[in-house]
Amino acid sequence: MLGSGSPTSKEKPASPEAEKFQMVYRFDAIRAFGVLSQLKLAQTALTVVALPPGWYWYSQGLMTFNSLCLAGGIAGFALTMLCWMSYFFRRLVGILYVNEAGTVLRVxxxxxxxxxxxxxxxxxxxxxxxxSQDRPQELFMRIQQYSGKQTFYxxxxxxxxxxxxRFSRxxxxxxTHKGPAGRQASR
Known part of the structure; x- marks a missing residue:
C-alpha cells in the first residue's frame, strides 16, 4: 500500500523540493470530512472510556445489566463506524497534483x-x-494502479x-457516453 511506509513503496519522490506540482483536481469538502473524522475519533474515545466506569457501577449495583449492555453496544457500534468511516475517508481524494514533467501524481x-x-x-x-468500468456520472470513480498497491476515490x-x-494526460x-447502449447519462 502506498503511503503505508512499507520498505518497497516510495512515499516521496527522490527530491520533493526539486519537484514542482500543478493542481489538477480539488474536492473542497475534504476539510469537512477531516473535521468529521476527528469528531468521530473523539466520540468513539468517549464511548469506549465510559465502559470501565460502567463495569464498576454494575458491580456495585448502581447500574442494571441492560444499561451496561446498551453502553457496550453503543461503544461497539462507535468502533465499527470509526473503522468504516476511516477506511473510506483515507481513500477519498481531496486534491490531485501532477508534476511538471507529467510523470508523478500526488494524491x-x-x-x-x-x-x-x-x-x-x-x-x-x-x-x-x-x-476502467467506472463512469464519470457515478458519484465516485476509482483511481487504481496497475501494481494494485492502492485505490483512491x-x-x-x-x-x-x-x-x-493535465488531468486527461x-x-x-x-x-461521458460510456454506459449502456452508448447513451449519455442525464445527470
Missing amino acids: AHLTFWGWRQDTYCPVADVIPFTE LTLRYGRVLDRE VFGVLD
Whole structure:
C-alpha cells in the first residue's frame, strides 16, 4: 500500500523540493470530512472510556445489566463506524497534483486521524479511466494502479477538475457516453 511506509513503496519522490506540482483536481469538502473524522475519533474515545466506569457501577449495583449492555453496544457500534468511516475517508481524494514533467501524481487524502497525507505514485502506474468500468456520472470513480498497491476515490460530480489537459494526460479523456447502449447519462 502506498503511503503505508512499507520498505518497497516510495512515499516521496527522490527530491520533493526539486519537484514542482500543478493542481489538477480539488474536492473542497475534504476539510469537512477531516473535521468529521476527528469528531468521530473523539466520540468513539468517549464511548469506549465510559465502559470501565460502567463495569464498576454494575458491580456495585448502581447500574442494571441492560444499561451496561446498551453502553457496550453503543461503544461497539462507535468502533465499527470509526473503522468504516476511516477506511473510506483515507481513500477519498481531496486534491490531485501532477508534476511538471507529467510523470508523478500526488494524491492528497486523509489519514486515520483526519489529517492530510500526500501519496506519490508514478503516472505510468495509474490505470486511465478509459480502461476502467467506472463512469464519470457515478458519484465516485476509482483511481487504481496497475501494481494494485492502492485505490483512491474521487468525485467528479462534487469535485472540480482545474486543469483538464493535465488531468486527461493522467486519466485519459473522460467519456461521458460510456454506459449502456452508448447513451449519455442525464445527470
